[in-house]
Amino acid sequence: MSTVHVASGPVAPPRPAADIELRGVSRWYGNVVAVNDVTMSLTAGVTGLLGPNGAGKTTLLHMMAGFLAPSRGEVLVAGAPAWRNPAVYRHLGLVSEREAVHSFLTGWEFVLASARLHRLPQPEAAARRAIDLVEMADTQHRRIATYSKGMRQRTRVAAALVHDPQVLLLDEPFNGMDPRQRMHMMDLLHSMGAAGRTILFSSHILEEVEQLSGTVQVIVAGRLAASGDYRRIRRLMTNRPHVFTVSSSDDRALAVALMAEASVTGVELEAAGLTVRAADYGTFTRALPKIAHASGIRLRRVLPTDESLESVFSYLVAS
Missing domain, CATH: 3.40.50.300 (P-loop containing nucleotide triphosphate hydrolases)
Structure with a gap:
């Protein structure tokens, strides 16, 4: 330049x-x-x-x-x-x-x-x-x-x-x-x-x-x-744990199917749906619709619950 x-x-x-x-x-x-x-x-x-x-x-x-x-x-x-x-x-x-x-x-x-x-x-x-x-x-x-x-x-x-x-x-x-x-x-x-x-x-x-x-x-x-x-x-930000709220036509069956996915580190079944913890954002978001389709389950809502800037930066403080 x-x-x-x-x-x-x-x-x-x-x-x-x-x-x-x-x-x-x-x-x-x-x-x-x-x-x-x-x-x-x-x-x-x-x-x-x-x-x-x-x-x-x-x-x-x-x-x-x-x-x-x-x-x-x-x-x-x-x-x-x-x-x-x-x-x-x-x-x-x-x-x-x-x-x-x-x-x-x-x-x-x-x-x-x-x-x-x-x-x-x-x-x-x-x-x-x-x-x-x-x-x-x-x-x-x-x-x-x-x-x-x-x-x-x-x-x-x-x-x-x-x-x-x-x-x-x-x-x-x-x-x-x-x-x-x-x-x-x-x-x-x-x-x-x-x-x-x-x-x-x-x-x-x-x-x-x-x-x-x-x-x-x-x-x-x-x-x-x-x-x-x-x-x-940026890698620290991208590789941090991610949390999603997921609701579907059959949350219990979806929870069982998700536990077989390598990027998923935890699933909690609650009245409002599933709380899913994933180690890799991109891998999980690409895998979720395929898993749901293969299981005959219709996804109703997929919402990242920790994507605010405050949560991203706060993760760096604890790293």
Whole structure:
């Protein structure tokens, strides 16, 4: 992939091995613990911050961006504390989940204002390059109030990229984007990661992380539940035990037939039907209709009972 250049500027001093480092970081609000003893290091490439809603992803990003002070521990950006240190924004760009866009401005005016706030030597040139990167040149002179959510997202990404940051933090960046916009944004982030930037994006959608990131940090209830290669962590998710509720025309006969299936680890016969435990989701769901048909049994309901994101991620905590 080609190298991404957004804006020229002074040469940055040598950076430490980790562009972002968290050391035993916790954050609490009164008696509520939002982040609990998280340690991680982020270097060049694209990393997904994955977890269910309310897991603490936004709190972590806000501490990395210097918006929040850690209640305990250290958050370093380019080797310096993030909290009360505006200088970190020389290295860092942020796209928060909450939209903070003045709708009366045009897209061009918004991105240009960001370039001027960074005191870039050529703000107009930097704004043009950033807008071109996110494919918003054709609509840059329209007021942001007329933009779709996906267009506003791309404009906010342009504003975050205008000073050519080494580190880019994005909180749920694909919200509101159509499929073409999502693919273009993924290609852009891939290119930036390959060029040596450190990209961290949060998501609660497994497929987004799978398409974009080889490295993942999984957050559950404020804790770091898993960290490392996405494929290894995905296997943990896929290979966990699965529970199904099944009802049929003859639950007792189906229970007997299912016990002969290798992927089934347990069957309980209850008044409402069967509770079936399976070691492999795909194998069981393919085998169930064949077993029912061979036994002359009609399936009435097959419902996974543990497929919520919370249950998937919570399994990682116990693994």
